[in-house]
Amino acid sequence: MLKLASVVTAYGNTEVLHGVSLHVRAGEVVALVGANGAGKSTLLNTISGIVPARRGSVLFDGKEIGRAAADRIVRLGLSHVPEGRQLFGPLSVRDNLLLGAYSRGRADTRAHLHDDLEHVLDTFPRLRERLEQRAGTLSGGEQQMLAIARGLMARPKLLLFDEPSMGLAPRVMEEIFRAIGELRHQGLTVLLVEQNARWALRIADRGYVLENGRLVLDGTAEEMLDNREVQRAYLGKGYREVWE
Amino acid sequence: MGWISNTLQSLISGIAVGSTYAIVALGFTIIFSSTEVVNFAQGEFVMIGAMISYWLTYDDFGLRWPLYVVVPIAVAVSAVVGLLLGWVLMRPRKDASPISLIIITVGASVLLQGIAGNQWGKDAVPVPPFTAVDPPPLDLGAIFHNGSLFPVSVQSQQLWVMGLMVLLVIGLTLFFNKTMVGKALRAVAVNKHGARLVGINVSRLVMGAFALSAAMGALAGAAIAPISTGNYAMGAMMGLKGFAAAIVGGLGNFTGSIVAGVLLGVLETCGAGFLPPEFAQYKDAFAFIILLLVLFISPNGIFALWRRKKAVRA
Ligand SMILES: Nc1ncnc2c1ncn2[C@@H]1O[C@H](COP(=O)(O)OP(=O)(O)OP(=O)(O)O)[C@@H](O)[C@H]1O
Ligand SMILES: [Mg+2]
Numbered sequence: 001m002l003k004l005a006s007v008v009t010a011y012g013n014t015e016v017l018h019g020v021s022l023h024v025r026a027g028e029v030v031a032l033v034g035a036n037g038a039g040k041s042t043l044l045n046t047i048s049g050i051v052p053a054r055r056g057s058v059l060f061d062g063k064e065i066g067r068a069a070a071d072r073i074v075r076l077g078l079s080h081v082p083e084g085r086q087l088f089g090p091l092s093v094r095d096n097l098l099l100g101a102y103s104r105g106r107a108d109t110r111a112h113l114h115d116d117l118e119h120v121l122d123t124f125p126r127l128r129e130r131l132e133q134r135a136g137t138l139s140g141g142e143q144q145m146l147a148i149a150r151g152l153m154a155r156p157k158l159l160l161f162d163e164p165s166m167g168l169a170p171r172v173m174e175e176i177f178r179a180i181g182e183l184r185h186q187g188l189t190v191l192l193v194e195q196n197a198r199w200a201l202r203i204a205d206r207g208y209v210l211e212n213g214r215l216v217l218d219g220t221a222e223e224m225l226d227n228r229e230v231q232r233a234y235l236g237k238g239y240r241e242v243w244e
Numbered sequence: 245m246g247w248i249s250n251t252l253q254s255l256i257s258g259i260a261v262g263s264t265y266a267i268v269a270l271g272f273t274i275i276f277s278s279t280e281v282v283n284f285a286q287g288e289f290v291m292i293g294a295m296i297s298y299w300l301t302y303d304d305f306g307l308r309w310p311l312y313v314v315v316p317i318a319v320a321v322s323a324v325v326g327l328l329l330g331w332v333l334m335r336p337r338k339d340a341s342p343i344s345l346i347i348i349t350v351g352a353s354v355l356l357q358g359i360a361g362n363q364w365g366k367d368a369v370p371v372p373p374f375t376a377v378d379p380p381p382l383d384l385g386a387i388f389h390n391g392s393l394f395p396v397s398v399q400s401q402q403l404w405v406m407g408l409m410v411l412l413v414i415g416l417t418l419f420f421n422k423t424m425v426g427k428a429l430r431a432v433a434v435n436k437h438g439a440r441l442v443g444i445n446v447s448r449l450v451m452g453a454f455a456l457s458a459a460m461g462a463l464a465g466a467a468i469a470p471i472s473t474g475n476y477a478m479g480a481m482m483g484l485k486g487f488a489a490a491i492v493g494g495l496g497n498f499t500g501s502i503v504a505g506v507l508l509g510v511l512e513t514c515g516a517g518f519l520p521p522e523f524a525q526y527k528d529a530f531a532f533i534i535l536l537l538v539l540f541i542s543p544n545g546i547f548a549l550w551r552r553k554k555a556v557r558a
Binding site: 070 | 424431434435438439440
């Protein structure tokens with residue numbers, strides 16, 4: 001469904017991704033882990049067209065989108081739930097959700113829109129009680145739910161998540177991950193970036209490790225969880241064994 | 245009792261002129277909130293509206309088109325010019341600083357003024373009022389008292405200007421709160437990154453915002469010119485006054501722009517009434533004295549002052 005080949009991305013003269021190749025098959029949940037500044041967000045931004053790829057190719061559903069505009073990519077069925085949520089703070093929760101469906105245009109009927117709104121509100125019941133509240137006044141966890149729900153309103157085939165658990169208490173995090181698990185049961189394909197590698201690999205089928213703009217490791221989630229390097233660097237386990 | 249009549253008279257012309265300042269200020273607000281650019285060509289749209297209305301009604305080829313045809317044309321032409329300006333501003337790389345974009349708008353302003361001066365000459369030109377008949381003089385005194393206490397005459401064009409401003413404000417409020425495109429424009433204003441993520445084509449929407457504010461400016465120009473006459477250079481003063489109103493209202497504040505625009509018009513007209521005749525030419529400086537005063541007291545506009553008080557109380 002998604003295939004990156006030797007993707008290079010740079011900000012001005014600073015190259016951040018030095019030839020990244022990965023793929024995500026339909027129906028898969030793939031985790032991408034890496035340290036701060038490794039280029040994870042940059043990778044997701046390249047896929048969703050926020051930052052253009054300098055070189056290499058990004059194929060989504062067989063179409064080249066490496067240099068396509070962000071709005072076209074959303075219309076093709078790819079939603080990006082970004083780092084920092086990027087909600088429309090002064091607008092109501094309802095308007096944020098409706099804007100999530102902006103890319104579907106007028107061709108889509110009101111009835112469809114209403115059904116989808118009901119559907120995401122069933123997934124995140126906490127948002128239902130706050131539909132008319134300003135998005136900026138929601139708690140951190142609720143904002144994250146809204147960001148995900150807004151992404152879903154575009155009816156994506158592929159969802160990119162950038163650190164959905166950031167700054168959330170364990171209990172809220174659990175709720176978010178339960179929702180992501182639910183989405184996969186509904187047949188959604190997910191590429192998930194997470195600092196918390198243990199959580200991410202628990203719900204993922206496969207994983208990649210990104211280091212300084214290069215993929216250094218990949219494998220199934222179990223392989224990754226068992227891998228000593230991954231354990232040491234990203235799971236905080238076996239710290240002692242390495243040093244002794 | 246003459247002074248009451250005079251004051252009421254000034255008040256009405258002040259509100260009329262102020263309505264146009266308010267519309268221009270709203271144009272600044274719409275552009276500023278979606279781009280962080282202060283569009284110094286905003287006043288030129290007013291000029292375009294006024295001059296095209298003059299041109300097509302009093303032209304040398306004997307084309308005396310009716311105003312209900314002419315005004316929509318003037319508004320449409322201005323919208324296209326606005327669209328082009330928006331397009332030019334969206335061309336530079338996305339990391340162009342607002343300052344360099346603002347300089348482009350200054351350039352556009354100079355260019356438009358040059359073209360207008362060339363095309364229509366430097367003299368003031370007449371523009372016909374929307375309706376020829378003025379309402380009979382209003383006598384407020386007659387309501388309380390049988391007799392003519394404070395006679396006030398209102399020009400029909402003044403009613404047009406005020407009415408258009410009210411309609412425009414209602415229309416814009418509906419547009420920004422009820423339509424998807426209006427909400428998308430607000431989304432662009434509060435979070436461009438978020439807007440792109442949900443699939444909003446930001447530069448196209450910004451171009452639309454330029455067209456909208458240009459159309460509004462032209463409408464204000466066509467409406468005020470029958471009162472103030474048109475002139476190739478009128479855009480500069482209109483732009484500055486509208487800008488002053490936008491700043492006084494707290495740049496980016498919708499309600500603030502409207503209130504400050506009307507207030508500015510009223511203060512200016514009433515102020516001029518109290519100035520001795522030999523100082524009449526300082527009337528235009530009034531707006532800027534008020535601007536400076538407000539900025540001294542509350543650098544974020546009058547509404548910021550009010551909001552701060554409320555925050556303290558809460
Ligand atoms: N807009 C930008 N302009 C210039 N440099 C940037 C920009 N965004 C990111 N970078 C740089 O690119 C590198 C990778 O950043 P990125 O945000 O992709 O990392 P990350 O893996 O998502 O980190 P984190 O885990 O902290 O979110 C960093 O060195 C960062 O400074
Ligand atoms: Mg990141």
